[in-house]
Amino acid sequence: MFSTYSCQNTKSKDNNVVGKAVEKKQNDLGEILKAKKLTILAENSATSYFIYRGHKMGLEYEILNEFAKEIGVKLEIKVVQDLDNIINQLNDGEGDVIACNYTVTKDRRNKIDFTKPIMRTSQVLVQRKPDNWRTIRKSIWEKELIRDPAQLSRKTIHVWKNSSYYDRLVNLQDELGDTIILKPLDGNIIPEDVIEMVSQGFIDYTVVDENVALINQRYYTNVDTELELSVKQRIAFGVRKQSPLLRKRLNAWLDDFMKTSTFNYIKYKYLNNTSNVSKSKSEYSSIKGTKISPYDDIIKDVSAKYGWDWRLIAALIYQESKFKLGQESWAGAYGLMQFMPTTGPSFNVFPDSPPAVQIDGGIRKIIKDYKEWESIPDTVQRIKFAMATYNAGLGHVLDAQRLASKYGKDPLVWDDNVEVYIKHLSNPKYYHDPVCYYGYMRGSETFNYVRSIFIRYTEYKTAFPIES
Missing domain, CATH: 3.40.190.10 (Periplasmic binding protein-like II)
Structure with a gap:
């Protein structure tokens, strides 16, 4: 039984999937831009944020996702299970923005700041x-x-x-x-x-x-x-008082964005479109449902057989195919796990293979990639190396590892170390370096691939906790 694949960090019993306990940080815009990540504290609702068939939705989520794109960062969602604690979580640095259909009140303004209203409602x-x-x-x-x-x-x-x-x-x-x-x-x-x-x-x-x-x-x-x-009351995003630059930047953006057709479409999509209401109540919704995809039972069974967390595998499958069984890429990759025609047969996976066979083959491929990185002491980091290998191939990841070592980064750590140099492998200065044997690759794809899977996995863990 591969218990290490449960995504627990070997350095600490208390660490979560991303490897480190949450630190209390008072991030303002500069720190957010540097980390390339904006974290929102959301509730599991149609107005705030929910997951439907693995896809992220929600009125406030879509607005803030547009803002994240504007400032060049990834949007990470932390679903708050108890809204009584949300202001404390914001002020403790667990997130950067409150997005939960939050009404501006005098008492709340004493504790946090608010952006300009995104709507008014009674x-x-x-x-x-x-x-x-x-x-x-x-x-x-x-x-x-x-x-x-x-x-x-x-x-x-x-x-x-x-x-x-x-x-x-x-x-x-x-x-x-x-x-x-x-x-x-x-x-x-x-x-x-x-x-x-x-x-x-x-x-x-x-x-x-x-x-x-x-x-x-x-x-x-x-x-x-x-x-x-x-009377009509203001609904706005909540921001720490210690984040004035974030509030100023978000307000300036909202001034322009709220005049666009995109903003009007997002409001129409959630406030007027009946189909999106149905999605939020679906069995595949994180609000009312208990499923991420039509293949959950298969993913759970096959993942359990190999000792992996099924939600991590679901996050991988969504990244590869968005749970579309007949998905085929421009390069000929096929199926739920997007096997290349030269690789799939090695794992007995073919374009017409049933879902269980495709998922089983995909997990065996991940296990094979995981075993390539026995030198990585931290299991979470090791899984990230395995995911990168699944996406880019072993050779390119080895090139990035050698570049990291050459430039003084830790070759045994993916986050902020080897991932930096996988991005550089689209730059001739780096892929022509004598330590690189495998040449050019679109490294930003692999960089974003690993990050996206782990962000989604974190969200799946919150929305779909393991049954006791």
């Missing part, structure tokens, strides 16, 4: 329509619904305790001079889940932002969201 009451609403006129069944905030007296409303919704209901009680029975919910229950609870009859009422309500009402058609309970 709070609405979510209530269930009568069971027979489809068979009678709206003018009749509407009489059974609350249409005036005064009717909330003595009603029980379940709502997130540390939200602007809860604060608004407390103020509304004072305005009414009567009691609203508030049932506080913890931050690990997202608004979309509470809307579902109303729809299924587990609770009677909740309050959410109108944009969230509109998205979910297209799926939960038996809920009503017409009663507004607040």
Whole structure:
């Protein structure tokens, strides 16, 4: 059993897949540009971020992904399981930007800064329509619904305790001079889940932002969201007070981006397009589903046979083929694992091989590449060398390793060492160097290949935890 393939760092029991425990950093724009990575703290929702069939989606994710492209960095997502802790996580340096349909409030502004608003929305009451609403006129069944905030007296409303919704209901009680029975919910229950609870009859009422309500009402058609309970409030991205340059750059970009057709399309895609609502509720969605791809059961079974984490293999397959069985590249690579015609037969994998055979052959190829790097003491780094070899071939990675050693970098570490020189192998200065035997390659592809797989793997681990 290859227990080392579980992607645990051999240097520390507590380290995660990326090899090091999270350090508390107060990154501003300069550090983000240097690291070429912007980390957002998101919730698992259609408005913020979710995974559908391995593909990253979400209104705020797509906006910030455009920003990341603009400043030339990769976007990394950290899904926050408990929104009660999100400000602490931001200020502790676990992420750079909060993106969770976050309302700007006075209390939050005391702790963090906000960008310019990306939208304005009011709070609405979510209530269930009568069971027979489809068979009678709206003018009749509407009489059974609350249409005036005064009717909330003595009603029980379940709502997130540390939200602007809860604060608004407390103020509304004072305005009414009567009691609203508030049932506080913890931050690990997202608004979309509470809307579902109303729809299924587990609770009677909740309050959410109108944009969230509109998205979910297209799926939960038996809920009503017409009663507004607040004025229009600002939804914005949260930024540390110690990151003024990031906030300034993001605001300047938003000023221009929010005038573009791309921004309008992203809003339409999530706020008006019913198909994307269906995706967020699909069995292949990280919000409601438990699957990354149609091949999860096969990936799990075959990965377990060889002792690999199935989510790492899923991240590799997505990078190779986006789970498209008949995928063929311009170079003739085929299938889920994108075997070249000269390599596939060595692992008994052919273009018409069934998924289980393709995945089994791909994992055996990764194991073979992993064994080429017995000199690498750290298992996470060793897996990254193996992934690079899977993509570029052993010879080019050996060239990059020799260049790293020549220029004073650690030849046994991929991150920020050998990966730097794999990128340089498209530059004649480096691929003509006497220590290089295999010549030119598009090294940036392999550089991005390894990084993308591990970023996606980290996201898959959060969205699809291993069953206990």
